[in-house]
Amino acid sequence: MTPISETILKSWQVRKTKAQKSAFIRFLQDHFPELQVQEHKKNRNLVLGDISTAKVVLTAHYDTCARLPFPNFITPLNIWAYLGYQLLIVVPFIALMFLVEALVSPLVQDNRLSLLVGYFAMLGSMFYLLMGGPANPYTANDNTSGVITLLELYQAMPPQQRGRVAIVLFDNEENGLLGSKAFYKAHKQEAWKEKLLFNFDCVSDGDTLLFVLNKAGMAGWGDTVRAAFPATDAKQVRVESSSKAFYPSDQANFPTNCAVSSMKTHKLLGLYMDKIHTPEDRYFDTRNIEFLTAGTLRLLDSLPE
Numbered sequence: 597m598t599p600i601s602e603t604i605l606k607s608w609q610v611r612k613t614k615a616q617k618s619a620f621i622r623f624l625q626d627h628f629p630e631l632q633v634q635e636h637k638k639n640r641n642l643v644l645g646d647i648s649t650a651k652v653v654l655t656a657h658y659d660t661c662a663r664l665p666f667p668n669f670i671t672p673l674n675i676w677a678y679l680g681y682q683l684l685i686v687v688p689f690i691a692l693m694f695l696v697e698a699l700v701s702p703l704v705q706d707n708r709l710s711l712l713v714g715y716f717a718m719l720g721s722m723f724y725l726l727m728g729g730p731a732n733p734y735t736a737n738d739n740t741s742g743v744i745t746l747l748e749l750y751q752a753m754p755p756q757q758r759g760r761v762a763i764v765l766f767d768n769e770e771n772g773l774l775g776s777k778a779f780y781k782a783h784k785q786e787a788w789k790e791k792l793l794f795n796f797d798c799v800s801d802g803d804t805l806l807f808v809l810n811k812a813g814m815a816g817w818g819d820t821v822r823a824a825f826p827a828t829d830a831k832q833v834r835v836e837s838s839s840k841a842f843y844p845s846d847q848a849n850f851p852t853n854c855a856v857s858s859m860k861t862h863k864l865l866g867l868y869m870d871k872i873h874t875p876e877d878r879y880f881d882t883r884n885i886e887f888l889t890a891g892t893l894r895l896l897d898s899l900p901e
C-alpha cells in the first residue's frame with residue numbers, strides 16, 4: 597500500500613462528526629489538491645475526475661458509523677437469516693418501550709399517554725444508538741477499506757485511464773445513503789444508464805469477494821466484471837445478480853450498478869459479514885485491496901476507446 601493509505605489506516609479511521617470529516621478532507625487535499633468538494637444538501641461528496649466524461653464511476657462512502665453494541669450482521673444470499681437477525685435486534689427496544697410504559701403509567705393515569713411515552717422512548721433510543729452515539733473508534737472494514745481501495749486505484753492509474761474514470765467518496769452513507777442520493781440528484785442530467793457505478797463498501801475482511809450487479813449492471817457489465825476478477829488460491833469470487841443477493845449501500849441510488857464487498861463463509865448461513873459497526877471492526881487484509889485494485893485496473897483496461 598502507498599504511504600497515504602498506511603497513514604489513513606493508522607490515524608484517520610474516525611470520520612463521523614463535521615469537524616472530523618473537515619480534518620480528513622484537508623488531509624486528502626494536501627495530497628490530492630485536485631480533489632473537489634461538492635456540497636449537496638449538507639452532504640460533502642468528494643470527487644476526483646469528471647463525471648460527465650467517465651465511463652465508470654468508482655465510489656465508496658467515507659463517513660463512519662456510531663459505535664454499536666451489536667454488529668450489523670449481513671447475509672446477502674440468505675434474506676431470512678438477515679431479517680431474523682434484524683428482528684432480534686428490535687426485541688430489546690420493544691422491551692424498553694413496555695418498561696417505560698409500565699413506569700410512566702401510574703404517574704399519568706392515562707393508558708394512551710403512557711404508551712405514547714414508551715413509544716417515543718423506544719424511537720429515541722434507537723435513533724440515538726444508530727446515529728447520535730459515540731463514533732466507532734475502528735472502521736477498518738466499514739469503510740476505510742473502500743476509501744483506501746479508491747485512493748490506491750487513483751494513484752496506480754496511468755493518465756489516459758484517469759480521463760475515463762471518476763472517483764467519488766460519498767458522505768452520510770451511514771445515515772441512510774444521503775450523500776449518494778443528493779449526488780445523484782445534483783448530477784441527474786448525466787447519462788447514468790451508460791455509466792457503471794462500481795461501489796466498494798466493506799472490502800477488507802473475508803476471503804470471498806462478492807460482486808452484486810443490478811439488472812442493467814449485469815446485462816451491460818456482468819461478463820466484463822467476471823473476466824476482470826478471476827479467483828486466486830487465496831480469494832474466491834462470487835458474481836451475483838441483485839435479484840438474488842442483497843447488499844445495502846450507496847450503489848442503490850444509481851441505475852447501472854455493482855456493489856463490491858468481502859464476505860466470510862459459513863456452512864449453514866452461506867456468505868456473511870459480522871463485525872462492522874462495533875469496535876471489533878479492525879481486520880484489514882491488504883491482499884483484498886491488492887486483488888481489487890488489480891482487477892479494477894483490468895476492468896478499466898478492457899473499456900473500448
Ligand SMILES: [Zn+2]
Binds near residue numbers: 657797
Ligand atoms: Zn459501509
